[in-house]
Amino acid sequence: MSQTSKRILVTGGAGFIGSHLCERLVAEGHDVICLDNFFTGRKENVEHLRDNANFELIRHDIVEPLLVEVDQIYNLACPASPVHYQYNAIKTVKANVLGALHVLGVAKRVKARVFQASTSEVYGDPSVHPQVETYFGNVNCNGLRACYDEGKRIAETLFCDFHRMNGVDIRIARIFNTYGPRMMEDDGRVVSNFIVQALTHQPITVYGEGQQTRSFCYVDDLVEGFIRLMGDDAPTTPVNLGNPNEMTVLELAKQIITLTESKSEIRHEPLPQDDPTRRQPDITKAKQYLGWEPKVSLADGLKMTVDYFRKRRGRSS
Ligand code: NAD
Ligand code: UDP
Numbered sequence: 001m002s003q004t005s006k007r008i009l010v011t012g013g014a015g016f017i018g019s020h021l022c023e024r025l026v027a028e029g030h031d032v033i034c035l036d037n038f039f040t041g042r043k044e045n046v047e048h049l050r051d052n053a054n055f056e057l058i059r060h061d062i063v064e065p066l067l068v069e070v071d072q073i074y075n076l077a078c079p080a081s082p083v084h085y086q087y088n089a090i091k092t093v094k095a096n097v098l099g100a101l102h103v104l105g106v107a108k109r110v111k112a113r114v115f116q117a118s119t120s121e122v123y124g125d126p127s128v129h130p131q132v133e134t135y136f137g138n139v140n141c142n143g144l145r146a147c148y149d150e151g152k153r154i155a156e157t158l159f160c161d162f163h164r165m166n167g168v169d170i171r172i173a174r175i176f177n178t179y180g181p182r183m184m185e186d187d188g189r190v191v192s193n194f195i196v197q198a199l200t201h202q203p204i205t206v207y208g209e210g211q212q213t214r215s216f217c218y219v220d221d222l223v224e225g226f227i228r229l230m231g232d233d234a235p236t237t238p239v240n241l242g243n244p245n246e247m248t249v250l251e252l253a254k255q256i257i258t259l260t261e262s263k264s265e266i267r268h269e270p271l272p273q274d275d276p277t278r279r280q281p282d283i284t285k286a287k288q289y290l291g292w293e294p295k296v297s298l299a300d301g302l303k304m305t306v307d308y309f310r311k312r313r314g315r316s317s
Contacts, residue, residue: 007031007069009112011062011103012076014041016182017117017175020219021074021226022046026055033068037061040079045182062099063091069110072230075103076117078152082145082272083188089147096151097158104162113169115230116159118238120176120279121149130246130280133174133238143274156238163236171229176242176281180219180301181308191216194253195302195309198262208271210250215280217243218301221294228290235289242281243294259302 008025012018013034018041025032026049034046035058049055060066062077078095079085085092100116107114123131124139139149162168179191186192197204225241228234247255253266286292 006071008072009033009070010074011035018076019045063094073114081187081189085148092147100155100158115171125276130282132282172238177214178217194256198260201263203267204253215246218296240281246280
């Protein structure tokens with residue numbers, strides 16, 4: 001290993017974002033341990049890394065303790081789509097709370113820098129727009145999304161308490177909607193749903209009137225933000241990472257229909273409980289402290305994602 005090469009644990013490393021992160025870290029010459037229980041992750045997401053001597057894959061559930069000697073930890077292990085995190089809500093809380101305790105325990109013992117994949121969901125259905133890190137949020141603590149939202153909030157609390165009480169070197173990214181290749185096609189998230197529906201000429205399922213907004217960040221941009229946030233001089237307080245390019249869900253549906261030249265029609269379906277009406281990151285802090293902002297346009301990012309789903313569908317048919 002070179003002097004700058006580190007040993008890095010990525011929990012949830014076989015998932016959508018985790019696999020891109022592992023790829024980037026291996027490419028930079030780091031020794032990467034990818035830990036996953038394969039609930040929503042897939043071995044094939046990291047298949048191309050498995051022959052690399054710097055890459056190791058471990059099946060482990062983050063709700064169980066772990067012992068590992070590393071320099072850095074990225075904690076991503078948690079189902080991210082509403083369908084999957086609500087499938088076993090109690091397990092989602094455990095993955096967030098016990099998972100955070102376990103990685104923080106390791107970080108404290110081996111003096112590793114530890115990163116938490118937090119979320120814009122900590123802002124709930126926000127009354128401050130765009131969302132700044134100083135906003136405390138508007139979260140329903142006992143609704144269907146609470147296992148995830150409150151789980152991520154308590155994980156942030158644990159990170160901050162380990163930092164205050166034990167001097168653990170923490171980083172917290174509040175991630176806004178991210179998309180790209182290796183999203184699961186059946187996990188119910190809007191970008192993958194719409195692309196798969198458009199490619200198969202099925203109705204595009206817009207929930208409610210489709211006037212709720214989201215801001216979509218391409219996965220490579222996000223991973224660049226992660227790496228910068230793990231830098232020596234980065235803040236130990238939460239930092240929003242996302243693309244400020246806000247749009248309605250209906251606009252997204254129309255853009256995907258046009259891009260794929262699909263014959264799909266738009267079908268309105270009921271809005272899920274506690275679906276946030278607006279979401280847009282204020283990324284002033286990321287710009288100021290990390291010199292980071294997204295580079296990939298939605299048009300380019302969607303093209304790369306559509307190509308991925310086209311190839312996957314080609315392989316499976
Ligand atoms: P994903 O579901 O593809 O990845 C999560 C990974 O964690 C999967 O590989 C899954 O198998 C693994 N996992 C789940 N529970 C586990 C457990 N108990 N033990 C070990 N592994 C476990 O989702 P993603 O979109 O790649 O999200 C990665 C992280 O980023 C998550 O923590 C998520 O909350 C956060 N995040 C994602 C988004 C987004 O838009 N994609 C937005 C905000 C936050
Ligand atoms: N959505 C939709 N149709 C779908 C899937 C999602 O209209 O087939 C909407 C959903 O109600 C939400 C937005 O798209 O308003 C983003 O949903 P997603 O589950 O991707 O992420 P989150 O709600 O966690 O931001």
